[in-house]
Amino acid sequence: MNGSWNTTRRALIAAIPAAALLLSAGSALAQQKTLTVGVVLPLSGVFADQGRHYEDGMKLFQKMHGTESAGVKVNMVVRDDQGPGSGDLARRLTQELIVRDKADIILGYSFTPTAMSVATLLTEAKKPAVLVNATGAVVPTRSEYFVRASVTSAQLAVSLAKWAVDNNIKTVYTLVADFAPGIEIETFFKKAFEAGGGKVIGGARTPVSATDYSPFLQRVLEAKPEALFAFNPGGDVSVAFMKQTKERNLAKAGIKLLVTGDVVDDSQLPAMGDAVDGVISSLNYQPDLDNPLNVQFVKAFHEMMGPNVSPSYRAVMGYDGMGFIYEALKRSGGKTDADSLLAALKGAKIDSPRGTISIDAQTRDITQDIYIRRGQMKDGKWVNSAIKTYPAMKGAAD
Amino acid sequence: MAGLLTVVFDGVAYGMLLFLFSVGLSVTLGLMRFINLAHGAFGMVGGYVAVTLLNGFGVPFLLILPIAFILTGLFGAAAEKAMIRHVYRMPELQQVLFSIGFAFAAGAVANILFGPQQQPMILPSWLTVQVSVLGLDVTAYRLFLIGSGLLVGLLVIGLFNYTLYGAKVRAAVDLRRTAEGIGINVDRLFLVTFSLGAAFAGLGGALAVGFLGLDPTFPLKYLVIVLMVVAIGGPGSIVGSFLAALGLGVTDALFKYLVPEVGGFVIYALLVIMMVFFPKGIMERSA
Numbered sequence: 298m299n300g301s302w303n304t305t306r307r308a309l310i311a312a313i314p315a316a317a318l319l320l321s322a323g324s325a326l327a328q329q330k331t332l333t334v335g336v337v338l339p340l341s342g343v344f345a346d347q348g349r350h351y352e353d354g355m356k357l358f359q360k361m362h363g364t365e366s367a368g369v370k371v372n373m374v375v376r377d378d379q380g381p382g383s384g385d386l387a388r389r390l391t392q393e394l395i396v397r398d399k400a401d402i403i404l405g406y407s408f409t410p411t412a413m414s415v416a417t418l419l420t421e422a423k424k425p426a427v428l429v430n431a432t433g434a435v436v437p438t439r440s441e442y443f444v445r446a447s448v449t450s451a452q453l454a455v456s457l458a459k460w461a462v463d464n465n466i467k468t469v470y471t472l473v474a475d476f477a478p479g480i481e482i483e484t485f486f487k488k489a490f491e492a493g494g495g496k497v498i499g500g501a502r503t504p505v506s507a508t509d510y511s512p513f514l515q516r517v518l519e520a521k522p523e524a525l526f527a528f529n530p531g532g533d534v535s536v537a538f539m540k541q542t543k544e545r546n547l548a549k550a551g552i553k554l555l556v557t558g559d560v561v562d563d564s565q566l567p568a569m570g571d572a573v574d575g576v577i578s579s580l581n582y583q584p585d586l587d588n589p590l591n592v593q594f595v596k597a598f599h600e601m602m603g604p605n606v607s608p609s610y611r612a613v614m615g616y617d618g619m620g621f622i623y624e625a626l627k628r629s630g631g632k633t634d635a636d637s638l639l640a641a642l643k644g645a646k647i648d649s650p651r652g653t654i655s656i657d658a659q660t661r662d663i664t665q666d667i668y669i670r671r672g673q674m675k676d677g678k679w680v681n682s683a684i685k686t687y688p689a690m691k692g693a694a695d
Numbered sequence: 696m697a698g699l700l701t702v703v704f705d706g707v708a709y710g711m712l713l714f715l716f717s718v719g720l721s722v723t724l725g726l727m728r729f730i731n732l733a734h735g736a737f738g739m740v741g742g743y744v745a746v747t748l749l750n751g752f753g754v755p756f757l758l759i760l761p762i763a764f765i766l767t768g769l770f771g772a773a774a775e776k777a778m779i780r781h782v783y784r785m786p787e788l789q790q791v792l793f794s795i796g797f798a799f800a801a802g803a804v805a806n807i808l809f810g811p812q813q814q815p816m817i818l819p820s821w822l823t824v825q826v827s828v829l830g831l832d833v834t835a836y837r838l839f840l841i842g843s844g845l846l847v848g849l850l851v852i853g854l855f856n857y858t859l860y861g862a863k864v865r866a867a868v869d870l871r872r873t874a875e876g877i878g879i880n881v882d883r884l885f886l887v888t889f890s891l892g893a894a895f896a897g898l899g900g901a902l903a904v905g906f907l908g909l910d911p912t913f914p915l916k917y918l919v920i921v922l923m924v925v926a927i928g929g930p931g932s933i934v935g936s937f938l939a940a941l942g943l944g945v946t947d948a949l950f951k952y953l954v955p956e957v958g959g960f961v962i963y964a965l966l967v968i969m970m971v972f973f974p975k976g977i978m979e980r981s982a
Contacts, residue, residue, distance in 0.1 A: 342912075343912045345806065345811040346810075346811040346812045346813075346910075349811065475959075501955035501956075502955070502956075503955075503959070504959035506916075507959065508906070508907050508908075509705070509709050509947070509948065509951075511701075511702065511705040511709075511948065512702050512705070512706075512947075512948045512949070512950075512951035512952035512955075512958065513951060513952075513955060515698050515701055515702050515705075515952055516952060516955065518698070519698050532813060532908075532910070533813055533907065533908030533909075533910060533916075536813055536908045537906065537907060537908060540905075540906075543823075544823070544834045544836075544837075546825065546832075564812065565813055567815035567817075568813045568814065568815035568816065568908065570815075570817045
């Protein structure tokens with residue numbers, strides 16, 4: 298009896314520190330092994346549709362690649378910024394994510410103005426943010442904590458200008474929406490096109506939410522350019538624009554239509570119908586790209602969303618934003634502090650459904666292939682098909 | 696010259712679309728004096744009815760229009776009976792708050808039912824062909840809009856200005872108690888009239904989708920322009936709305952064509968000038 302008590306007591310004495318050790322190791326493990334990604338996207342209001350695409354992409358990444366990278370568990374905390382008109386809300390949400398939810402890194406910001414409104418906050422809080430869109434040239438210069446995983450307006454405009462020059466188009470008329478991104482795109486296009494020997498023979502700026510383009514298109518028809526370069530902010534506005542270019546029959550007048558890829562967003566093609574026939578656009582992704590990762594990605598996307606929904610470039614940019622965060626964890630050896638993450642993001646290179654993409658170590662901007670696509674009928678559906686690739690274009694224009 | 700005429704023609708077609716879209720509001724806001732900022736919500740109902748029938752069931756386009764008219768009318772009747780009749784006699788601010796809230800709620804419900812994306816609306820091929828009219832190349836859809844606008848305009852003007860029903864409505868709005876006193880069932884009259892307003896909104900919505908697109912933000916997106924039509928036209932005057940819609944469509948198109956730098960702004964300046972010098976619109980209705 299006595300002996301057995303002794304044994305028990307000895308066993309207990311030995312067990313206590315062991316248990317304590319285990320416990321502390323367990324909590325140390327839990328502390329080290331989580332990375333909280335604060336996600337800020339427009340998930341309600343006019344831009345809810347595009348916000349949902351990014352979120353789907355991020356979720357799909359975690360579904361395909363697991364929720365751990367370099368031994369660190371990656372959690373998402375999602376917040377709704379309601380779109381470009383509410384920068385103050387985006388700023389408050391970001392602050393809450395950092396302070397209350399202890400977010401280690403932010404992922405999101407669909408709009409340039411939204412990103413601009415949080416720039417100083419990120420600098421002050423020393424938290425890196427990976428941009429899923431926000432294509433304005435100036436954004437990464439506003440905070441050294443911005444890393445752009447998406448696409449830049451310069452990439453889309455310059456690649457189209459190059460294509461126009463390569464295809465012997467000499468004269469272009471420009472029609473861009475009259476707000477900052479439109480004017481930026483117009484400037485980049487004009488500069489690159491005229492540097493290549495082309496000439497912009499005229500242009501007009503259209504109201505941002507215009508739905509009747511026929512007076513502007515009449516001017517285009519009278520100016521008789523070889524091509525029309527156009528940009529407008531997507532959604533119903535772009536659907537209306539595309540339908541009316543068909544109605545005014547630019548093709549019959551021998552005017553080729555060049556648009557940035559977001560105007561003929563793949564998810565809007567059913568609403569545009571035959572208006573996309575022969576339209577040239579530039580974008581960083583489309584679903585029919587022939588690389589193994591993209592095949593896998595499209596298959597997984599269909600499994601998640603159903604067979605009738607094709608992944609948009611926005612879904613891919615959400616997917617890649619998460620991909621860069623996973624890669625940063627690998628490069629930092631699982632360290633989750635802001636400096637290590639930011640250092641690991643600079644120069645990071647990943648395989649994406651859109652091809653190999655990387656973050657420029659100096660500008661923190663995306664380097665990627667830009668695809669020139671042509672609208673055409675394929676298997677009874679209108680699609681954009683890649684006809685040319687401009688490889689490894691830098692995010693910032695020269 | 697041909698260019699200018701084409702632009703004017705397109706402006707007329709756009710104006711007709713505005714008229715089709717706002718004639719219902721001219722009835723509910725103008726004739727019934729209910730501050731109906733939920734007008735776009737009824738247009739949206741018509742739009743979703745049209746899209747669902749066209750894409751889901753392949754119903755012919757010409758058949759869709761009366762169905763959208765009737766279903767939206769029934770929806771309007773239900774809304775009137777359940778909620779809106781309690782708001783008629785409230786002060787204007789409460790009507791504004793109620794109807795704008797109704798528009799937001801309708802958009803949110805559409806978001807749940809149909810999702811936030813743009814609805815595809817592919818018009819039948821006979822409406823997308825180019826036809827030559829007096830030497831101008833125009834699309835059949837714009838011609839169709841002009842025809843529909845004229846037809847609806849004549850119908851509505853006839854109905855409210857030259858029938859006993861129209862006289863009753865005008866009487867009931869101006870002097871409700873007297874109208875009730877001489878035996879007019881004002882509750883039922885208003886139910887019918889509001890439903891008609893909603894039905895015309897639904898028809899306008901169904902016709903507008905091919906042109907303006909459709910998503911859950913529809914109820915608010917085009918609110919400003921339809922309010923402009925009714926305000927400039929003179930509340931309660933169908934003829935005024937018709938002229939205002941045409942004027943806005945043509946002016947907008949012409950200025951965008953001639954001076955694109957300021958073109959998009961001109962109609963708003965026009966609205967300000969009109970409201971300063973003709974606060975009751977171009978066709979003030981005499982009581």
